[in-house]
Amino acid sequence: MADTSSQLLDIGSDDPEALTDRFATRGWGDGLPLVAPTPERVEAMLAGSNRDPDEVVATLPPRSGVATRRIIAINGVLAGCRPEHLEVLVAAVKALARPEVNLRGVNATTHPVAPLLIVHGEVARTAGYNSGLGAFGPGNLANAATGRALRLMLLHVAGAVPGAGDASTQGGPAKYAYCVAENLLRSPWGGYAASVGVDAPSAVTVHCGEAPHNFHDMESDQPAAILDKAASVMASLGSNNAPVSGAEFFVMLCPEHAATCAAAGWTRTHVASYLHERARMRTGDLRDAFALRAWAPWQETFGDDAGMPITEHPDNVRIVVVGGPGKHSSVIPSWGMTRSATVPVEP
Amino acid sequence: MKIYAPDGAVGPSAASLAPPPPVLAGKRIGILDNSKPNAGLLLGRMAERLAARTGASVEVVERKNAALPAPDDVLARLAEAEVVLTGSAD
Amino acid sequence: MATTAFEALASEVAATLGLPSTRIVAVEHPLGGTDEAGVIDRADRAVEPALLLLTGSA
Numbered sequence: 013m014a015d016t017s018s019q020l021l022d023i024g025s026d027d028p029e030a031l032t033d034r035f036a037t038r039g040w041g042d043g044l045p046l047v048a049p050t051p052e053r054v055e056a057m058l059a060g061s062n063r064d065p066d067e068v069v070a071t072l073p074p075r076s077g078v079a080t081r082r083i084i085a086i087n088g089v090l091a092g093c094r095p096e097h098l099e100v101l102v103a104a105v106k107a108l109a110r111p112e113v114n115l116r117g118v119n120a121t122t123h124p125v126a127p128l129l130i131v132h133g134e135v136a137r138t139a140g141y142n143s144g145l146g147a148f149g150p151g152n153l154a155n156a157a158t159g160r161a162l163r164l165m166l167l168h169v170a171g172a173v174p175g176a177g178d179a180s181t182q183g184g185p186a187k188y189a190y191c192v193a194e195n196l197l198r199s200p201w202g203g204y205a206a207s208v209g210v211d212a213p214s215a216v217t218v219h220c221g222e223a224p225h226n227f228h229d230m231e232s233d234q235p236a237a238i239l240d241k242a243a244s245v246m247a248s249l250g251s252n253n254a255p256v257s258g259a260e261f262f263v264m265l266c267p268e269h270a271a272t273c274a275a276a277g278w279t280r281t282h283v284a285s286y287l288h289e290r291a292r293m294r295t296g297d298l299r300d301a302f303a304l305r306a307w308a309p310w311q312e313t314f315g316d317d318a319g320m321p322i323t324e325h326p327d328n329v330r331i332v333v334v335g336g337p338g339k340h341s342s343v344i345p346s347w348g349m350t351r352s353a354t355v356p357v358e359p
Numbered sequence: 360m361k362i363y364a365p366d367g368a369v370g371p372s373a374a375s376l377a378p379p380p381p382v383l384a385g386k387r388i389g390i391l392d393n394s395k396p397n398a399g400l401l402l403g404r405m406a407e408r409l410a411a412r413t414g415a416s417v418e419v420v421e422r423k424n425a426a427l428p429a430p431d432d433v434l435a436r437l438a439e440a441e442v443v444l445t446g447s448a449d
Numbered sequence: 450m451a452t453t454a455f456e457a458l459a460s461e462v463a464a465t466l467g468l469p470s471t472r473i474v475a476v477e478h479p480l481g482g483t484d485e486a487g488v489i490d491r492a493d494r495a496v497e498p499a500l501l502l503l504t505g506s507a
Contacts, residue, residue: 018363018364018367019363019364020361020362020363020364021361021362021363021364022360022361023360023361023362024360025360026360031360031362040365040366048360048362049362049363049365050360050361050362050363051361051363054363071370075366075369076369076370076371077366077367077368077369077370078367078368078369078370079367080367082363083365083366083367086363086364086365087365090365114426114427116428117426117427120448121426122448122449164365168365168366168367169365169366169367179448179449303396304394304396306424348426349424349426349427
């Protein structure tokens, strides 16, 4: 069995630049200044729970790094997390390690994919996560630090370092910190976690995909016109959803767009079904663009002029309410060979 | 100042590399095409040239999605070969 | 097989999988978008290095 104890290093100076430089020489860090994970800070991070700090939460590929609660706490401290964020991080690591997420593929690909972490329920409120104006950033400590800590876990523990375990051709800004909270108060349809069968006061979802693609609609008072804009963003040759029809979309509706849909009597299912129906491309154009496709057998029976849904099934269209006042929403296409995972946050 | 290292232990590895055969004559070559553009052509041509050069034969040709591990049945068929050529990345 | 641009990555990944001595042959990058003649040329040039790795002699 692997030795799960954590190594203590003497880095000499307590100067912040010294820490960042020392880390950089070891290939650690994300390029930004770090908070020193001293024993005092790490113990403080762990103090809110009586769980064993050496409990193994997950093993993260490609490095097969062992993520214990202490290792998660260390990376939380580095990122600027507070103790109230630890259980969210632990749940996020568990979610990332779920086989359906395909973390090995997510880390290794040349695609700019980053895991989006969505925080649901009670912990979003009690631990200070932002689900409203500016939820995707910048400015909120919980969102920024938790998102950053998850990325530090992938860099340090999973070994997803650019050029070593991460081949992303251009990288991407979502690889620094990518964390939001669901706006439960403004969701007309209840919480997302319960809608996928996770019935817990607090939960997290990870969805491995691109950075958000904005769409806006300032004029419409009916769902169809708003959602047609979302559908046009979804129906793109540029995303991996086009050749991988089993992949998901996360559609992050702002509260006002969600309210317009709900006022017309549309449920989450109605919204997803409409988007599935409307987000189509000409089959021949898809075939011309992608010689290599991961399509269901029924899709290959379509004629070239038929409209092909960009995703196989309405269940692949996931609706979450996020944001503050205004009429901007976003679509988050998938990396493709991955499925989202939702897990409860332990109290 | 003392700090904790952030990387954690490495889990046990289950794999070990098979030793190379001293000669390839009479051996079976397998191909695992990772479905990236031109991978099939490159691997196929290499396998064919290796076989012609050494007296080995190309016996198993399998394909997988580059983003996923190879399925067990594909690996089982490839295990019939002594040498497998496969591709990594784009 | 890896192209030259991804040879180091392939080595790193092999090492993290516990197989640091994985036999890797590199061909000129890129492969995608290269015409058939170019791919065949790369394959033919890779035979000797592959033989050396596979059997210890070419």
